[in-house]
Amino acid sequence: MFYVPDGTLKAGVYECVECGSRFLDLSTDEEIGCPYCSDDFDMELGPDDLPPGERKDAKLQRIVEGEDVEKFDTLLSLAITGGDYEWI
Ligand SMILES: [Zn+2]
Numbered sequence: 001m002f003y004v005p006d007g008t009l010k011a012g013v014y015e016c017v018e019c020g021s022r023f024l025d026l027s028t029d030e031e032i033g034c035p036y037c038s039d040d041f042d043m044e045l046g047p048d049d050l051p052p053g054e055r056k057d058a059k060l061q062r063i064v065e066g067e068d069v070e071k072f073d074t075l076l077s078l079a080i081t082g083g084d085y086e087w088i
Contacts, residue, residue: 002073002074002076002077003023003024003025003073003076003077004024004025004026004069004073008026008069008070009065009066009069010026010028010063010064010065010069011024011025011026011028011063011064011065011069011072011073012024012025012026012027012028012029012032012060012061012062012063012064013060013061013062013063013064013072013076014032014034014058014059014060014061015058015059015061016034016036016037016057016058016059017057017058017059018034018037018057019034019036019037019057021034021036021037021058022061022076022079023035023036023058023076024064024069024072024073024076025058028060028063029060030059030060031056031057031058031059031060032056032058032060033054033055033056033057033058034055034057034058037055037057038055
């Protein structure tokens with residue numbers, strides 16, 4: 001498991017519209033902040049830009065439950081490391 005703790009029963013699959021990252025999160029909200037974009041937050045952005053905690057760049061793709069959580073966690077991790085992700 002890479003994104004969520006072992007034994008997680010329900011997780012959201014997200015895709016970030018900003019950087020294209022796909023990841024799992026314990027949240028199942030429609031939109032959440034992207035952890036990858038937050039890392040790159042530029043402190044020199046103007047006052048009109050939202051701080052990282054308030055940006056909702058990652059959109060919920062689907063909700064996975066039970067053993068699918070671990071399956072998706074593995075698949076998404078493989079995708080990031082160059083593995084096959086034709087499954088989506
Ligand atoms: Zn992102």
